[in-house]
Amino acid sequence: MLLPWSAAELALAEAALAAKARAAYPLGRDAELEGGARRLMRQLPDCHALAAKIEVHWNARMRSTAGRAWQGKGRVELNPRLHECPEGEIDRTLRHELAHLVAYFRASRFGLRRRIEPHGAEWRLACHELGIPDEERTHRLEALKSRRLPLRFRYRCPVCDRDFPRARPMRRPLACGPCCEERNGGRYDTRFRLVAA
Ligand SMILES: [Zn+2]
Ligand SMILES: [Zn+2]
Incomplete structure (x- = not known):
């Protein structure tokens, strides 16, 4: 027999604990993720210059967005609430954002400034090279959190x-x-x- 349980009740308990846990989430620049991102990026022979300037930051002001790429700067920002998502979503979100940087970097080399779609063919190719060939075109945190398990x-x-x-x-x-x-x-x-x- 199933005992009474509602998603709202569980959400309440989780929200209280999540608020406490959030205080312990890392903020600011993350040297470990940054190192991983640079190693990953150096596997792309034409992206070494980009790899050298990659920065990865946790941004507590982000709300519904999981990650963001600042293309000119080579900077990725991640939402600390990714720690509440299923295992592996931090890594996947980081790669998703790095793919944006790679696509933009390639489109703007040699003084060119080719316009590309944010999630177009260039981004898709970069996802493939960065090990997430099946990546979805969403940045929404809730979509990651609600992946059914x-x-x-x-x-x-x-x-x-x-x-x-x-x-x-x-x-x-x-x-x-x-x-x-x-x-x-x-x-x-x-x-x-x-x-x-
Ligand atoms: Zn109780
Ligand atoms: Zn994206």
Whole structure:
């Protein structure tokens, strides 16, 4: 039998915890991602000059956009909320944005300034070269977050016994939203921490 569970309740509990976790997300320039981006970019023989100036930054002011490429500067900005997305989305978003830089770089070499479509053939080719041949043309964070995964992990509230199915194992403690709401003024409390069912 399925115990009562609503997406709204789970969202409440997750939102409270996500707000706490967000404070711990990295901000500013990310040397590790930048190193990876440069190594990746150097595999493209005609893009070494671009590789040398790549910068990767986390930008907490980004809202619904997962990533952004500043073409002239060789700069990529990523939304810190990518940490709430399924595994692998940070890497994929970074490659998506790098593909924009590659496409633009190639279109503007030799003093040329060829106009290209943002997600046109040049971008598609770069995606292929950067290892994401099936990449979609979206920058929307919600689209990444809502990619359907089976809910294989079950958690339970020790107080009210509600069920909380999840796609991925909890990596940080989550509390039961309804219990926090009803018995603790909506604030997180360890008494309502979910346990594996
Ligand atoms: Zn794009
Ligand atoms: Zn509860």
